[in-house]
Every structure is written in C-alpha cells, then in structure tokens.
Amino acid sequence: MFSPEEWLDSLTPVAAWRLLILGLICIASSNWLFQANGINNVGLFYMLPICVACWRFGFKIAMGIAVAEIALSAATFLSASGHLDTSAMVELVMQLIKFGCTAAVVSRFRQGFDRERLLARRDWMTGILNRHEFQRQAEAMLASATTRHHSLLLVYFDLDGFKAVNDQFGHHAGDRLLQCLAEKGKSLIGPADCFGRMGGDEFAVLMELTKTERALEVTAQLHLGFTAALESTGHRVTCSMGAVVALSSNDASLHELMRQADQLMYAVKRDTKAGFRLAGHAPPFDVDFLLSPRQQTCSHQSHG
Structure with a gap:
C-alpha cells in the first residue's frame, strides 16, 4: 500500500527540493493563468508545497516557502491588475496567516509521528530495539x-x-x-x-x-x-x-x-x-x- 509519508521520507534532499520547486512553478503558472481570466481562488494549492516542506525539512523552511509563495501571489496580482489594492493586501496577509497555521499543524503532527514511530521500534524499558x-x-x-x-x-x-x-x-x-x-x-x-x-x-x-x-x-x-x-x-x-x-x-x-x-x-x-x-x-x-x-x-x- 502506498504511504505518502514514507515516500516523502525516502526522497533525498535534492529530490525533495526539486519536487518543491516544480510544485511552486506549476502552482504559480496556474495562478497566473487563472488570474488573467478573472479566477482568483487557486491560492489553496499553495498549501501543498508548505506541507511537503514542513514534513521533510521542518517549520522554518516551510515558512520560507510560504513567504516565497506570498511574493509569487503578489507578483501575480501586479501582473494581472497593475497594482495592489487594499483588498489584495488583506488577502495576502490572510494567506500568510493561513500558511503559518498550516505549517505549525503539520510540524506538530510530524513531531508526534516521529515520537510514535520511535516508540513502536524501541523497547520501552531499555531503549534498544524491540x-x-x-x-x-x-x-x-x-x-x-x-x-x-x-x-x-x-x-x-x-x-x-x-x-x-x-x-x-x-x-x-x-x-x-x-x-x-x-x-x-x-x-x-x-x-x-x-x-x-x-x-x-x-x-x-x-x-x-x-x-x-x-x-x-x-x-x-x-x-x-x-x-x-x-x-x-x-x-x-x-x-x-x-x-x-x-x-x-x-x-x-x-x-x-x-x-x-x-x-x-x-x-x-x-x-x-x-x-x-x-x-x-x-x-x-x-x-x-x-x-x-x-x-x-x-x-x-x-x-x-
């Protein structure tokens, strides 16, 4: 049975970064196309690279990805309308908050996952392998x-x-x-x-x-x-x-x-x-x- 978490953990750091960059490029390109056609609701897909980055590299890297995504979103707004109005600024701030909350939840889940996996592999009394x-x-x-x-x-x-x-x-x-x-x-x-x-x-x-x-x-x-x-x-x-x-x-x-x-x-x-x-x-x-x-x-x- 396919296990997403095991598959992500099996990736080398270079492969994981390639996956993140490719995902960002695809989502940013889709966002730009949708914005050009008056559709403004693909920001949710930006959650995926944040989850992958947080799971694979930790909270700080995930927040770095989140900031990069906000910059891409701002660039998309500018290319579509030529300026950032108040509503666009508020939306970007709300996106950053959502991204930060998502990264925090995934980070805590990863810590619990690692702890449970360690306990499942170790003898509780001695700390060596069960x-x-x-x-x-x-x-x-x-x-x-x-x-x-x-x-x-x-x-x-x-x-x-x-x-x-x-x-x-x-x-x-x-x-x-x-x-x-x-x-x-x-x-x-x-x-x-x-x-x-x-x-x-x-x-x-x-x-x-x-x-x-x-x-x-x-x-x-x-x-x-x-x-x-x-x-x-x-x-x-x-x-x-x-x-x-x-x-x-x-x-x-x-x-x-x-x-x-x-x-x-x-x-x-x-x-x-x-x-x-x-x-x-x-x-x-x-x-x-x-x-x-x-x-x-x-x-x-x-x-x-």
Whole structure:
C-alpha cells in the first residue's frame, strides 16, 4: 500500500527540493493563468508545497516557502491588475496567516509521528530495539551481507538468576539491571549493528565480522562485557549465550539462525550457565565451543 509519508521520507534532499520547486512553478503558472481570466481562488494549492516542506525539512523552511509563495501571489496580482489594492493586501496577509497555521499543524503532527514511530521500534524499558524492529533490521543486514559477501555474527542470550532479583528486590531493581545491561551493550557494538530485547530477559545482537576467524574472540568479548555489566549491578546474575556465524555463502534465513542460536543458548543453560557456545556453517566453525567463565577469559587472552 502506498504511504505518502514514507515516500516523502525516502526522497533525498535534492529530490525533495526539486519536487518543491516544480510544485511552486506549476502552482504559480496556474495562478497566473487563472488570474488573467478573472479566477482568483487557486491560492489553496499553495498549501501543498508548505506541507511537503514542513514534513521533510521542518517549520522554518516551510515558512520560507510560504513567504516565497506570498511574493509569487503578489507578483501575480501586479501582473494581472497593475497594482495592489487594499483588498489584495488583506488577502495576502490572510494567506500568510493561513500558511503559518498550516505549517505549525503539520510540524506538530510530524513531531508526534516521529515520537510514535520511535516508540513502536524501541523497547520501552531499555531503549534498544524491540523484537519486531530487530528482526526487520536484521533481515536487511542479512540481505546486504549476502550482496557484499560479508559474514555476520548472531548472538542470543538470556540472564541466569534474573527472576531472583525481581522476587527479592522488586521489579524496580530488575528494571535497573536491564537498563544497565542495555547501556553496556550499546558500547559493545558498532552503529551499524543491531541490538534488541527479544522479550523478558532475552536479548540478541547481530553484527558484521571484519574477519570470520575473529568470531570466537568477538563472542568472548561480548560475553565478558555483558558479564561485567551484570556484575556492576551488585546482583548475582550472569548470562548464557548462544552464537552463530552466518557466512555470506550460506542461505540460512534469520528465523533459522535465531533458532540455532536459541538452541545453543539453552544448551549452555542446561550444562554450565554463565558461558557461551559458538557454532557456524563452515570451517573453522564446524565445531561448537562451550566455555565456562574461566575458560572464556583464557580463550580471550589466547586470541588477543
């Protein structure tokens, strides 16, 4: 289904300005023709460029467009009658007021639209991506990685002992722990990577690997980073992590990758907890790695 707001947002700034200028030229030309034939009621169409400018560039640009439109209207009046009488001046002033009110309404609507769109894509508790938006962005990353022949690392983890924090210290303490974990996660990944809350105390990370051979090192760094964040809260909470390397040559879907990472995570929870397991689809990742926290530290040092 065609969405005007998404179409406008998809335009480059240059394309948006071309659309505005073309619209102004067409409306001004039509206004001049109608004025020459005694018709004086096309000023309403000037609202369209103002709405587009306000939506795409903001209130100030929209008011600049409005002033330009008033100047065009005045020039049309002069060309048609040779002078600006009192009624024409009053009409121009009223037009400017209407244009300003329209720009203000569209600006407020845009602010509310952006706020609602952000809330729809973010987890309300932690501020990171929610499950739906994580999956949407992750699908795009997988498609891009396949095109550019890059490998990705998908990490899925949940918290061990989190329920005890809620039960003993209350949900406020649990909320603060999740927020602390989310803040740490933002510093562990790059701006182009995905980090989201899948629900409850489960999280996922999808990041691009510069070298496939670094998958074990990167996974260990993530686990150590999240573990340090949990330790800083003062609660006895750890994380169990499953990770999968997605090679560009592999056609596994996001659903399949997340299923595998989820299974690896639960294997860790059954065996040791507070560890991670890494698997992939080709050498050197045809063997799973299961490490305890102590082994993770040693592995990280040996791969550094």
